[in-house]
Amino acid sequence: MTGTAGSDIAATVHExxxxxxAGGGSKPRPARxxxxxxxxxxxxxxxxxxxxxxxxxxxxxxSVHGGLVAPPAMAQVWTMNGLHGRRAEDDPLGAMMTAxxxxxxxxxxxxxxxxxxxxxxxxxxxxxxxxxLDGVVGPKRTALGEGFFVTTRTSWLVGDEVVAEMxxxxxxxxxxxxxxxxxxxxxxxxxxxxxxxxxxxxxxAAGVLRPVISADTEFxxxxxxxxxxxxxxxxxxxxxxxxPVDPGGSMxxxxxxxxxxxxxxxxxxxxxxxxxxxxxxxxxxxxLVELDEGVRVLGELVDADxxxxxxxxxxxxxxxxxxxxxxxxxxxxxx
Amino acid sequence: MTLAGKAAIAGIGATEFSKDSGRSxxxxxxxxxxxxxxxxxxxxxxxxxxxxxxMDANAEIAVARELGVGELSFxxxxxxxxxxxxxxxxxxxxxxATGAADVVVAYRAFNERSGQRFGQVSSAAAxxxxxxxxxxxxxxxxxxxxxxxxxAMAAQRYLYEYGAxxxxxxxxxxxxxxxxxxxPNAWFHGKPISLDEHQASxxxxxxxxxxxxxxxxxxxxxxxxxxxxxxxxxxxxxxxxAAAAQGSGTGQYxxxxxxxxxxxxxxxxxxxxxxxxxxxxxxxxxVDVAVLYDHFTPYVLLQLEELGFCGRGEAKDFITxxxxxxxxxxxxxxxxxxxxxxxxxxxxxxxxxVRQIRGSAANQVTGARNVLVxxxxxxxxxxxxxxxxxx
Numbered sequence: 001m002t003g004t005a006g007s008d009i010a011a012t013v014h015e016x017x018x019x020x021x022a023g024g025g026s027k028p029r030p031a032r033x034x035x036x037x038x039x040x041x042x043x044x045x046x047x048x049x050x051x052x053x054x055x056x057x058x059x060x061x062x063s064v065h066g067g068l069v070a071p072p073a074m075a076q077v078w079t080m081n082g083l084h085g086r087r088a089e090d091d092p093l094g095a096m097m098t099a100x101x102x103x104x105x106x107x108x109x110x111x112x113x114x115x116x117x118x119x120x121x122x123x124x125x126x127x128x129x130x131x132x133l134d135g136v137v138g139p140k141r142t143a144l145g146e147g148f149f150v151t152t153r154t155s156w157l158v159g160d161e162v163v164a165e166m167x168x169x170x171x172x173x174x175x176x177x178x179x180x181x182x183x184x185x186x187x188x189x190x191x192x193x194x195x196x197x198x199x200x201x202x203x204x205a206a207g208v209l210r211p212v213i214s215a216d217t218e219f220x221x222x223x224x225x226x227x228x229x230x231x232x233x234x235x236x237x238x239x240x241x242x243x244p245v246d247p248g249g250s251m252x253x254x255x256x257x258x259x260x261x262x263x264x265x266x267x268x269x270x271x272x273x274x275x276x277x278x279x280x281x282x283x284x285x286x287x288l289v290e291l292d293e294g295v296r297v298l299g300e301l302v303d304a305d306x307x308x309x310x311x312x313x314x315x316x317x318x319x320x321x322x323x324x325x326x327x328x329x330x331x332x333x334x335x
Numbered sequence: 336m337t338l339a340g341k342a343a344i345a346g347i348g349a350t351e352f353s354k355d356s357g358r359s360x361x362x363x364x365x366x367x368x369x370x371x372x373x374x375x376x377x378x379x380x381x382x383x384x385x386x387x388x389x390m391d392a393n394a395e396i397a398v399a400r401e402l403g404v405g406e407l408s409f410x411x412x413x414x415x416x417x418x419x420x421x422x423x424x425x426x427x428x429x430x431x432a433t434g435a436a437d438v439v440v441a442y443r444a445f446n447e448r449s450g451q452r453f454g455q456v457s458s459a460a461a462x463x464x465x466x467x468x469x470x471x472x473x474x475x476x477x478x479x480x481x482x483x484x485x486x487a488m489a490a491q492r493y494l495y496e497y498g499a500x501x502x503x504x505x506x507x508x509x510x511x512x513x514x515x516x517x518x519p520n521a522w523f524h525g526k527p528i529s530l531d532e533h534q535a536s537x538x539x540x541x542x543x544x545x546x547x548x549x550x551x552x553x554x555x556x557x558x559x560x561x562x563x564x565x566x567x568x569x570x571x572x573x574x575x576x577a578a579a580a581q582g583s584g585t586g587q588y589x590x591x592x593x594x595x596x597x598x599x600x601x602x603x604x605x606x607x608x609x610x611x612x613x614x615x616x617x618x619x620x621x622v623d624v625a626v627l628y629d630h631f632t633p634y635v636l637l638q639l640e641e642l643g644f645c646g647r648g649e650a651k652d653f654i655t656x657x658x659x660x661x662x663x664x665x666x667x668x669x670x671x672x673x674x675x676x677x678x679x680x681x682x683x684x685x686x687x688x689v690r691q692i693r694g695s696a697a698n699q700v701t702g703a704r705n706v707l708v709x710x711x712x713x714x715x716x717x718x719x720x721x722x723x724x725x726x
Contacts, residue, residue: 209461209480211472240594241473268492268598270484271541275455277480283538286478288488288593296594298477306541311495328476 009103010139013148016099017136026090028128028157031078035070035125043074065120072117075156075164079129092133093152093168100172105147107191112169119163127156127163134167144226145191147173193227195262196317198327205322208279216244219257224327229260229317231295240295262317263334264291271306279322285309287331299330308333339614342428343566343573344721346375346559347686352522352677355449356553364393364444365401367555372402375559376570377438384409384436386426388419388443388680398442409436413581415589417628417711418603420681421719425579427560437561443682444555452551456480467589474591483548483631485590486713487540490633493599494542497648499636501542505533507632507667508546508674510659515671518697522550523675547632549673556682558689563724574692577705577722578614582606583715590713601634604641604709607718611707612643615720619643622720623703624691625665626684629672634712642707661698669698681710688721 033039037055044054052059053069060068081087087094097108121127131154138148149171156164175191191198213221220242223230232242232255239247239255246253269287276282285301287309301309302318314334321327348370350356350363372379379402385395395410409430413419420443427439447453461475462468479485493499512528515521528546536545566573584602586595595602612618619642627638636650644665645653659667670676670687677683688706690696696703710717 209456209458209475211476212462212464212468213472214466214469217469217472241470268488268495268593270479270487270491271538272478272481272484272487273538273540275481277456277478278458279476280478283541284478286484286488288598298474298479298591298593300478311492326476330477 013099013103013138014136017096017133020092020095020099021133021135023090023092025130025132025155026088026092028130029079029088030128031126032082033078035078035121035123035127037068037123039077040068040070040074040123043077044071065122067122069120069122072120072164073115075115075117075121075127076166078127079156091131093131093150096133096136096150097172100148100150105172105174107145107175108170108172109144110168110170111149113166115164115166117164121158121163125158127158129154129156142171142173144171145173145175147171191227193319194259195229196227196319198225198227198319198321201320201322201328204281205279205320205328208322208326208328210326217242221326223257223259224319224329225321227319229262229291229297229329230257231260231291231293232257238293238295240297258293260291260293260317264289264297264315266301266309266311266313266315267296268311269301269309271309287315289315289331297329299328301331301333303332336432337614338425338428338432338579339577339616340563340575340724341432342560342576343563343724344424344558344576344685344689345561345566345569345571345573346371346373346377347689348372348374348557349520349683349686350444350555352520352552352554352679352683353448354551354553356446360444360446360450360555361393361397361401363446363553363555364391364398364442364557367444367557368398368440368442369402371440371442371557371559374571375561377559379404381438382440383407384427384430384439386411386413386423386439386441388412388416388423389414390416390419390680391443391445393442393444409439413717415711415714415716417630417680418714418716420628420685420710420717421579421708422581422710422717423682424558424560424576424685424719425581425717427558428576428579431560431562437565439560440557441560441682442555442557443680445680446553447678448551448553450553453482454548454551470588470591479591481540482590483543484540486631486633487543488593489598489637489713490542490631493633493637496599497651499648499651501544502530502534503636503651503654504542504547504632505530506654507629507635507659508533511629511668511672511674514661514669514698515675518671518676520697521671521676522552523671543631543633546674549630549678550676552677552679554677554679556679556686558682558685567724567726572693573724574689575722575724576719577617578611578720579717580607580610580614581715581717582610587715589715592713599637600647601637601641601712603714603716604638604712604718607709607716608642611718611720615705615722617705617720621705622665622707624669624688624700624706625667626670626672626688626706626708627667628681628684628709628712628716629668629674630678630711632674635667638709638712642709661700666700669696669700684708685719688719692721692723
């Protein structure tokens with residue numbers, strides 16, 4: 001992508017944004033159901049909110065509300081599209097997402113959501129929601145990749161009365177490492193972290209044994225999610241697996257980490273044939289890799305024919321995204 | 336003060352070794368303990384101490400209740416799987432030596448084949464919420480999730496560094512099975528194997544084959560430990576605990592000590608060995624029988640090196656010929672080991688050591704006076720030197 005083409009793309013994005021914003025708010029879209037006690041009961045249970053003003057009619061009658069009310073934070077719940085729902089055609093957020101997908105900014109992450117509640121809602125009230133595009137800022141370089149911040153404003157209405165409002169911001173980005181705007185299938189496109197590619201392994205690694213994560217190791221697993229192989233550092237000393245105390249013995253020292261380049265050689269390996277292991281397809285190879293940075297890290301060697309694996313073989317890091325929470329570090333042969 | 340000679344093993348007991356015991360683990364433990372007490376000529380009411388593994392599912396108090404053991408003044412458990420085996424005798428010997436208890440029973444019983452099989456993937460081990468669970472998070476999710484796989488990683492490096500082959504692993508299995516073949520209590524009684532059969536057996540975790548892996552077994556074993564003075568008046572020749580020691584290495588993990596400079600080594604067994612030679616006043620050339628923990632064959636080779644029987648990487652040369660056979664320089668696992676007799680987490684090896692000193696083993700090594708017994712490898716471990724009293 002050249003600089004000129006980049007500014008062309010940015011200009012196109014902003015032009016579309018202006019057009020969408022000029023269209024104003026979407027037509028108020030009514031909630032599927034009126035505010036109701038069944039949904040309230042389920043929601044407070046899931047959230048662990050035991051305020052009886054939401055669930056106990058007798059208590060609620062004696063409260064300042066004079067009867068049952070819905071938790072204000074449920075505003076968005078009432079107008080959600082449902083599991084198989086579709087965005088309204090005039091929804092400006094949907095239009096803006098499509099425009100950015102077309103420009104190659106295929107991935108999305110929500111960054112901010114601020115809600116303001118003007119009054120409580122009670123059972124039987126029927127809310128509608130209307131959304132308008134507030135602004136599009138970018139392109140910005142972020143850790144995830146280059147992208148645009150898209151801000152929308154949503155209002156919830158009962159009749160003409162605004163009962164709640166929300167400012168919602170997302171980053172719509174082109175994953176770092178993808179070289180052009182052709183990655184049309186949003187979400188499926190692998191993207192590149194500084195230590196290696198993150199690839200979808202939701203099917204391949206389904207049911208894999210999950211790590212027990214402690215306060216000492218959390219940074220490692222946060223790193224794998226963004227394609228970073230983070231190695232704990234105490235002063236000049238790298239340490240893996242990480243732990244809570246300086247190998248130098250200082251109880252005052254605190255660690256940080258380096259992000260490994262993701263290159264190393266196989267120090268030893270196993271080809272596992274039996275018994276079955278959850279989240280792995282038999283047979284599979286696991287390699288203990290000595291990183292260029294000098295520490296050993298274990299991971300599945302995902303793309304190798306077991307017969308071709310050998311000690312000393314060059315590998316590079318790849319990251320198996322199992323689900324939203326878990327991404328496993330792994331290896332692929334450096335071909 | 337030294338522990339050497341302070342305590343003796345006065346009784347051994349065992350259930351049959353099977354693939355499906357058909358009874359509870361507590362019943363197995365009770366039978367084994369009762370058998371050991373009968374063997375020692377003692378009654379349950381004589382027992383005032385009990386030791387087992389943290390992994391054992393039978394609480395000391397439960398076994399005590401079943402057998403009518405009354406008050407206990409000493410009870411203890413040892414951690415790290417099979418690494419606990421010899422350490423249960425060490426705990427008992429220390430209790431006897433200090434007067435904390437007079438008669439201590441050490442036991443281990445499980446339905447390890449018909450119940451929870453250690454050879455399968457244990458999500459409970461992976462997901463334990465403690466420091467070991469955090470350790471395991473760098474191994475289990477990556478696919479190193481069975482004991483065989485953990486050993487295979489070190490074994491592969493061993494082959495690479497020292498030019499050994501999987502046939503060298505196989506030679507250990509062949510000797511174990513040869514000895515089991517003539518031990519009526521062994522699961523593989525009458526079933527020796529050839530090196531070709533070892534090489535033809537299927538892969539479990541390369542470079543480990545099926546015949547590199549121990550039995551999965553249901554059963555129980557118990558030992559009675561008391562003072563030398565008291566043992567002297569009991570029916571059997573007392574077996575002297577000439578040395579007992581535990582060992583954990585630098586940078587130690589449970590089965591996955593993958594981050595030390597040397598991967599193809601078991602320094603924790605070196606820690607045990609140094610103490611055993613010092614306590615007993617013996618050296619490796621004094622050992623008449625070696626009962627070396629053999630859940631997986633490669634670690635038998637590494638133990639020979641750590642214990643000083645040969646230099647690093649030289650075990651493949653050391654074991655050639657008839658070295659490990661009953662009439663050889665270092666008879667190995669005359670009962671057939673855990674590959675041939677049964678996998679009782681190392682406790683059956685201690686019982687075999689007792690029989691060798693008593694002179695009552697199925698495969699008796701002529702004139703056996705000093706027996707070395709080791710516990711689980713790849714984990715923090717333990718060892719014993721058993722001997723005869725010179726009265």
